[in-house]
Amino acid sequence: MADSHDPVAAMKTTILPVDTGRITHIKATPSDDLLDDLEIHLNDTEDAQHIRYAASQLKTSNIPVAFPTETVYGLGADATRSSAVQGIYKAKQRPADNPLIVHFASLKQLRDVLRPNAVQTNGHGNDDPLPTIYHPLIQRFWPGPLTIILPNPSKSVLAPEVTAGLSTFGARIPANVLALALIKFADVPVAAPSANASTKPSPTAAEHVKFDLDGRIETIVDGGLCEVGVESTVVDGLSSPPMILRPGGVSLEQLRTSPGWENVRIGYKNSAEEKPKAPGMKYRHYSPKAKVVLYESEANAPSWEDIKEYGKVGMISTRCWRVDHSNASALVTKKHYDNANGQTAPEIHEETTKGFARLIANTLHATPVSRKGIMLHRLTRPGGSGIELFDLALGPDTAGIARGVFAALRELDRVDVDVILVEGIDEAEGSTAAAVMNRLRKAAEVNVPG
Structure with missing residues (x-):
């Protein structure tokens, strides 16, 4: 919550619900590229009015606007105005040496930033400012959860606060209709880190944004839960060989099947660069x-x-952990979840809130205490003293774990546990698992090795 002596604390934060199915007609402009430009039409519904209002704020206000993408909720501001970008750092209380990713609605809009003094034409011709190394990735993964590092022009229209003193910036086109509509109608590139207080879990629902930034921003556009749940993959094709600076929704294996990216390397492990090229590399x-x-x-x-030493313990279980009431020496055993018939439980279905739910287990003495799928176990320690264990089971599905992990951390915080124990997954499974473990290692104070 904002400090009562801070002038931004007097703001009223409003959540504006938007159902994109009711508001838009979208058409891609014919081009050699999938999303060279967009035509978006809004009708006269209340949902459309919310988009117009939020887009107007993005374009003119110095107070950032929170909105959903397919990865997490972003906190957006006009990337060309220093006063607007400074509003992001102020609301998040984020260090100013952490660069911001700039979001675009089309390739045309991105090319306009890369070529600020050129006369623009339909299509990109032979002087495309987008480095050739990125063309295969753009054709395959945009719009989507991929951010590319680009050279910042010498006479850049981007505010210097966006790049944190670097000669490059990160850019992406999100695969979320609401986000695209906001950026398109604001008609400005939008700098947008995750819409959380700095260092806190990233928000995957509007209520998470409200919890962190209530009183610090005016508008949260509510487009429902985010589909991916972890931030975009960040890649640097300007280096040789190309590097992955942050794992996310596009995998190492997928990148290596793209021309020019066969030898892409991992550049995020144990990274604490003085001037990080991507968010999440330093702090x-x-x-x-x-x-x-x-x-x-x-x-x-x-x-x-x-x-x-703890009285209230939170636990995020995924594949194997299970509270064992029958074992006086063990708190948790490594078993697969079983149902009441002793059979392997089915994987989570889509209707269970995008994977943020628990498997139905044959667990004794457990009481549900939250609509978010937390199970409360009242256990007696060896020697007689008791604890409360709040078990939030995300289930075995990797995509479901990714969608639910940030929300799980938040929900266990809300029941005021002293410590949160997290069952990790094998990062070698693929990009989603690697992204989950990358985020969890940055969240953890203690890491228990295998």
Whole structure:
């Protein structure tokens, strides 16, 4: 919550719901590129009015606007105005040396930024300012959860606060109709980090944004839950060989099947660059109030010894952990979830809030305490003292884990646990698993190796 002595604390934060199915007709302008430009038409519904209002704020206000993308909710401002971009740092209380990703509605809009003094024509001709190395990725992954590092022109229209002193900037075209409509009608490139307080878990629902930034911004556009749940993959094709600076929705394997990217390398492990090229490379991120202890996928399950100093314990289980009431020496055992018939439980279905739900397990003495799928276990330690264990099971599906992990951290914070134990997954499974583990390692105070 904002400090009562801070002038931004007096703001009233309003959530504007938008159902994009009721408002837009979208048509891509014919071109060699999939999304060279867009035509978006709004009708006269209240949902459309909300988009027009939020777009007007993006274009003219110095107070940022929160809106959904397919990855997480973003906190957007006109990337060409310093006063607007400074509003992002102020609302998030974010260090100013952490660069921002700029979001575009079309390739034409991006080319206009890369070629600020050129006369624009339909199509890009032979003087395309987009480096050739990125063409295969743009054709395959845009719009979508991929950010590319581009050279910032010498007479750039971007505010200097966007790049944090770098000669490059990150750009992406999101695959979310509402986000595209906002950027299109604002008619400005939009700088937009995640819409959370700095260092806190990224928001995947409008209520998460409200919890962090209530009183610090005026408008949250509510487009429902985010589909991916972790931020975009960030790649640098200007280096040789090309590098992945942050894992996300596009995998290493997918990148390596694209021409020119066969030898792409990982550049984010143990990174603490003085001038990071991408968000999330330097500072600790994604952390709730409670202490987070991450157990790598091959680590032993938590024991009583691990929680002896705590009274309220949160647990995020994924593949194997299960509270064991029958074992006096173990707190959690590494088993697959079983149903009441002793059979392997089915994977989570889409109707269970995009994977943010628990598997139905044959768990004794458990009481549901939250609509978010938390199960409360009242357990007795060896020696007689008791604890409360709040178990939030995300289930075995990797995509479901990605969609739910930030929300899980937030929900356990809301029941005021002292510590959160997290069952990690094998990052070698693919990009989504690597992205999840990358975020969890940045959230954790303690990492238990396998």
